[in-house]
Amino acid sequence: xxxxxxxxxxxxxxxxxxxxxxxxxxxxxxxxxxxxxxxxxxxxxxxxxxxxxxxxxxxxxxxxxxxxxxxxxxxxxxxxxxxxxxxxxxxxxxxxxxxxxxxxxxxxxxxxxxxxxxxxxxxxxxxxxxxxxxxxxxxxxxxxxxxxxxxxxxxxxxxxxxxxxxxxxxxxxxxxxxxxxxxxxxxxxxxxxxxxxxxxxxxxxxxxxxxxxxxxxxxxxxxxxxxxxxxxxxxxxxxxxxxxxxxxxxxxxxxxxxxxxxxxxxxxxxxxxxxxxxxxxxxxxxxxxxx
Amino acid sequence: xxxxxxxxxxxxxxxxxxxxxxxxxxxxxxxxxxxxxxxxxxxxxxxxxxxxxxxxxxxxxxxxxxxxxxxxxxxxxxxxxxxxxxxxxxxxxxxxxxxxxxxxxxxxxxxxxxxxxxxxxxxxxxxxxxxxxxxxxxxxxxxxxxxxxxxxxxxxxxxxxxxxxxxxxxxxxxxxxxxxxxxxxxxxxxxxxxxxxxxxxxxxxxxxxxxxxxxxxxxxxxxxxxxxxxxxxxxxxxxxxxxxxxxxxxxxxxxxxxxxxxxxxxxxxxxxxxxxxxxxxxxxxxxxxxxxxxxxxxxxxxx
Numbered sequence: 406x407x408x409x410x411x412x413x414x415x416x417x418x419x420x421x422x423x424x425x426x427x428x429x430x431x432x433x434x435x436x437x438x439x440x441x442x443x444x445x446x447x448x449x450x451x452x453x454x455x456x457x458x459x460x461x462x463x464x465x466x467x468x469x470x471x472x473x474x475x476x477x478x479x480x481x482x483x484x485x486x487x488x489x490x491x492x493x494x495x496x497x498x499x500x501x502x503x504x505x506x507x508x509x510x511x512x513x514x515x516x517x518x519x520x521x522x523x524x525x526x527x528x529x530x531x532x533x534x535x536x537x538x539x540x541x542x543x544x545x546x547x548x549x550x551x552x553x554x555x556x557x558x559x560x561x562x563x564x565x566x567x568x569x570x571x572x573x574x575x576x577x578x579x580x581x582x583x584x585x586x587x588x589x590x591x592x593x594x595x596x597x598x599x600x601x602x603x604x605x606x607x608x609x610x611x612x613x614x615x616x617x618x619x620x621x622x623x624x625x626x627x628x629x630x631x632x633x634x635x636x637x638x639x640x641x642x643x644x645x646x647x648x649x650x651x652x653x654x655x656x657x658x659x660x661x662x663x664x665x666x667x668x669x670x671x672x673x674x675x676x677x678x679x680x681x682x683x684x685x686x687x688x689x690x691x692x693x694x695x696x
Numbered sequence: 697x698x699x700x701x702x703x704x705x706x707x708x709x710x711x712x713x714x715x716x717x718x719x720x721x722x723x724x725x726x727x728x729x730x731x732x733x734x735x736x737x738x739x740x741x742x743x744x745x746x747x748x749x750x751x752x753x754x755x756x757x758x759x760x761x762x763x764x765x766x767x768x769x770x771x772x773x774x775x776x777x778x779x780x781x782x783x784x785x786x787x788x789x790x791x792x793x794x795x796x797x798x799x800x801x802x803x804x805x806x807x808x809x810x811x812x813x814x815x816x817x818x819x820x821x822x823x824x825x826x827x828x829x830x831x832x833x834x835x836x837x838x839x840x841x842x843x844x845x846x847x848x849x850x851x852x853x854x855x856x857x858x859x860x861x862x863x864x865x866x867x868x869x870x871x872x873x874x875x876x877x878x879x880x881x882x883x884x885x886x887x888x889x890x891x892x893x894x895x896x897x898x899x900x901x902x903x904x905x906x907x908x909x910x911x912x913x914x915x916x917x918x919x920x921x922x923x924x925x926x927x928x929x930x931x932x933x934x935x936x937x938x939x940x941x942x943x944x945x946x947x948x949x950x951x952x953x954x955x956x957x958x959x960x961x962x963x964x965x966x967x968x969x970x971x972x973x974x975x976x977x978x979x980x981x982x983x984x985x986x987x988x989x990x991x992x993x994x995x996x997x998x999x
Contacts, residue, residue: 466958473960493960551847556933557763558958566765573765576774576936579850579944580954582929586833593838596847 428455429657435468435481436560437583438509438602439646442677443481443665449673450664456657462583465560472649473499478658480649483509483560483602484567500652504690506665508680510603510629511561511642513616514588516595521545523626525619526569526641532598533565535575540596552578553587553599564644565600588613602646603629607678618642635680645686646679653695666690735977742974745967754971758937760951762965770968772975774937778852778945779976781938782927785856786863786920791913793860794867799897801868802875814869821865825925832858832930844942850932852941858926863916870915874908875901914987918980924949948976 433443440462447458460481468480473494486494486501494501513529515521521543524532531537532550541547552575555562561584566574581587587599592612606615607630617626620641627634627641634640654662664670671681682690746754749770757771797817801810832854840849878901886896902909924947932944933954952969959966 463957470958470960490960493963549847556954557761558954563763570765573761576759577934577944579848580933580935580946589833590848590850593841594848 428457431456431458431479431657431661432477433458433460433479433481433648434463434471434477435649436465436483436646437462437555438465438483438561438604439481439506439648442507442604442646442674442679443648445677446665446670446673447661449669450661454660454664456661458661464556464558465563466558469649472501472651473497475499475651478650479661481506482647482649483644484563485647486649501649502651502653502693503647503649504662504666504693505645505682505686506648507646507671507674508635508682508686509644509646510635510640510680511565511644512601512603512606512629513618513642514591514599514601514606514610514613515616516591516597517612517614518595519545519614521616522614523617523619525622525624527621529616529618530569530571533570533574533578534572535577548596550598551594551596553581553590553594553597554578555584555587555600556580556582561600561602568644569642602679603635604678606630632680636683638683643680645682653693659694662694666694738970738974738977742967742970745964745971748964749968749971754968760935762955762959762968768964770964772948772972774935775946775948775951775972776975778931778938779921779947779949781852781941781945782855782859782931782947783917783921785852785941786859787913787917789856789860790863790867790916790920794864794912794916795871795902795909797864797868798871798875799902801872803893803897803901814872817865817868820861823862825862825923826929828858828861829926829929832926836930846942848932850930850944852931852938852943852945855927855931855945855947856941858930859920859923862923862926863920866919867912867916870912871905871909874905874912877908878904910987910990914983917983921980921983922949922976924953928953948972 433447440460444460447460450456451458465480465482465484468477468482469486469490471477472480473490475497482503486503491501513524519540521540524543528537528543532543533552533554535552537543537550539547539549554565554574557563557580562574566572579590581590581599584601584605587601588605591597591599606613615628615630617628618641619626620639625639627639629635629640629642631640635643648662648665650658650662666682666687674681754770754772756773757769758773759769759771760775761769801813805813833850836854836857837849840851840854841847843849844853882900882904883896886900887893891899927945927947928950931946931950933946933950934944935946936943938945952972955965956969959969
């Protein structure tokens with residue numbers, strides 16, 4: 406589907422360039438977690454607008470680097486920019502602004518054959534730091550744990566490191582190139598554990614179990630597939646997904662962002678498996694959009 | 697009159713001669729210019745890295761983690777070991793098969809088999825590396841997992857097998873050329889002395905063609921050590937120091953490919969990646985140099 410989307414985008418781009426010279430081309434780059442969602446938003450948006458939108462992936466780090474180096478209009482990112490990155494952007498004269506576009510309930514997944522269904526946030530952290538190395542230690546069978554995670558250019562990698570691990574990843578973690586590869590790996594590996602955006606698992610979770618996560622010992626184990634738990638913010642790995650821009654949005658970029666944040670756009674967010682924005686983020690976005 | 701015409705013709709030929717001489721000279725020198733240019737850029741961009749990273753840290757510490765939680769670390773031992781594990785593994789698989797296949801094509805196979813097999817082997821070289829990487833994930837991965845009773849097969853063996861497949865066409869085709877160019881009299885003399893065909897191939901033809909075979913293996917190694925996409929996809933990319941072929945590895949090329957896209961320009965991390973590239977360049981350069989010297993000595997000995 407992603408491939409078709411890309412081909413479609415390319416074709417639309419070509420037609421738009423040939424047909425209407427005034428229509429703008431918007432370059433969107435970054436997060437692998439967001440790519441399918443933004444691709445879909447762009448497709449629907451382009452049905453009713455002249456502008457063409459090209460969405461590519463590469464990871465949040467790649468998108469953010471592209472905004473700093475002025476190589477794209479919108480950077481998808483599943484993490485906030487680091488202070489050092491903001492400084493770098495300012496030195497280059499880039500006025501960094503961002504909006505939240507959707508809420509993700511980050512899913513921790515294990516093989517469906519694994520009896521472990523519940524984990525606390527602390528346990529997940531210890532597993533990924535390499536301190537817990539056998540499933541037995543968290544109530545499973547006697548089997549070494551195989552870790553699957555992302556590359557360092559992933560925003561999810563950074564988010565997970567900062568909010569769950571609070572330390573360095575185990576050096577033994579296998580580093581996959583994207584969410585889809587993690588799902589595939591865990592599906593094939595009985596001893597595996599991985600983390601992916603909810604959009605990659607909600608509509609097709611065969612072969613894997615989405616682990617219920619508790620914020621700490623004694624707290625409720627909650628599933629990221631439970632929209633009430635995510636919307637209320639009680640699911641411990643819920644996080645906003647962002648889009649970074651250079652300056653207050655105007656013109657075509659502004660139109661597209663407005664579409665994403667409209668009820669229609671947010672309905673697509675839900676269809677793709679993510680969660681719509683709560684009021685606090687809507688208020689925040691309105692301020693950025695200058696409403 | 698006739699004489700003048702001849703002189704004219706001679707002059708025209710001389711100009712033509714000179715033109716082609718300089719054309720080939722430029723072509724020849726161009727490669728060297730490009731090589732020098734690449735080396736200069738690498739050196740220039742890698743140099744700041746050694747101002748910002750301690751040389752001892754770079755060459756003698758194990759872990760590379762510029763996005764670390766507590767501190768950044770810039771050590772290349774783990775990826776150096778990974779690169780060598782995968783490359784040597786690939787050669788261990790590709791050299792015996794490659795020489796065997798070449799000897800078969802040259803001396804055993806009938807002309808018809810050879811006519812079909814040789815182009816087919818060359819087609820193998822045309823498979824894009826990303827396709828091989830995909831095969832590594834989808835086909836080799838579960839096979840290795842089952843065979844070695846591991847949870848998954850994304851490890852150094854997987855990378856070695858795929859790189860061996862990539863190096864095979866080079867090794868087979870150059871080895872075959874070397875075997876074919878062994879004078880027929882060697883073979884005839886050996887057979888006349890009562891040696892079997894097997895003995896002739898192993899004891900006479902292969903030693904006689906050794907210089908070409910070494911060159912073939914070195915070129916195959918060059919292909920394997922610099923390959924990026926397949927190893928990136930199929931070896932698991934864990935940055936830990938591998939201690940066995942069944943561990944996931946992350947090679948130097950994979951590290952550069954993964955991190956160069958996200959790195960802010962002109963940061964320590966950026967320069968560090970170029971320093972890795974420079975190290976890789978120097979390693980391949982040394983391998984080629986040594987191969988050349990070996991070849992040269994061998995040819996002298998033969999005479």
